[in-house]
Amino acid sequence: xxxxxxxxxxxxxxxxxxxxxxxxxxxxxxxxxxxxxxxxxxxxxxxxxxxxxxxxxxxxxxxxxxxxxxxxxxxxxxxxxxxxxxxxxxxxxxxxxxxxxxxxxxxxxxxxxxxxxxxxxxxxxxxxxxxxxxxxxxxxxxxxxxxxxxxxxxxxxxxxxxxxxxxxxxxxxxxx
Numbered sequence: 001x002x003x004x005x006x007x008x009x010x011x012x013x014x015x016x017x018x019x020x021x022x023x024x025x026x027x028x029x030x031x032x033x034x035x036x037x038x039x040x041x042x043x044x045x046x047x048x049x050x051x052x053x054x055x056x057x058x059x060x061x062x063x064x065x066x067x068x069x070x071x072x073x074x075x076x077x078x079x080x081x082x083x084x085x086x087x088x089x090x091x092x093x094x095x096x097x098x099x100x101x102x103x104x105x106x107x108x109x110x111x112x113x114x115x116x117x118x119x120x121x122x123x124x125x126x127x128x129x130x131x132x133x134x135x136x137x138x139x140x141x142x143x144x145x146x147x148x149x150x151x152x153x154x155x156x157x158x159x160x161x162x163x164x165x166x167x168x169x170x171x172x173x174x175x176x
Contacts, residue, residue, distance in 0.1 A: 035149050042093040045134040045147040048127050052082070054159025054172075062168070069126035075165045077119050080106055082160075082171040084136070084146045085153055089175065094145035105167065116144060 038044065051065040062078040064071045073081065083106045088094035101107045107115055120132025127135050137147045146153070160172035 035151060038149055044149055045137060046128060048135060048148045048152065050153045052155035054156040054163060066123055066126035067128060071122060071126055073122055077122060079167045080115060080119055082168060086171060086174045088146050088150045091150055095139060095143040098142045
């Protein structure tokens with residue numbers, strides 16, 4: 001399944017670069033070829049598109065847009081989600097160990113798995129296949145990741161850097 005290159009939420013490219021890319025069909029084909037290679041190499045399970053606008057509809061509530069559907073997510077779930085995004089954007093498969101999450105203060109107890117279930121539940125109604133476990137994957141050895149192509153996750157860096165929660169601001173710096 002390919003994504004329309006003219007959807008500004010699909011890629012991190014500014015609109016000017018998207019227009020320029022449209023005028024260069026070869027560039028578009030190379031992008032799609034790279035995405036296909038990513039799916040083969042990292043075995044991503046989904047094609048969901050996520051946009052993180054960095055807006056706060058209510059105190060300690062964050063807006064996340066998944067496949068065009070708005071989801072409100074608390075700060076702790078949003079922090080975990082952003083940490084997964086950071087790892088995914090490194091383009092090395094996106095896996096992060098629970099002990100790393102604990103040492104960074106993203107989670108408080110490695111033995112409590114409910115936060116992953118809560119994140120999956122918050123997202124699954126908006127996922128293309130409605131399966132939160134395929135989107136937030138576990139490898140069975142204490143590693144988790146978001147399972148979609150990194151190009152399909154975009155965000156408003158400026159708003160995230162100005163977020164009221166300091167954990168979210170710190171993670172936004174790592175996205176830069």
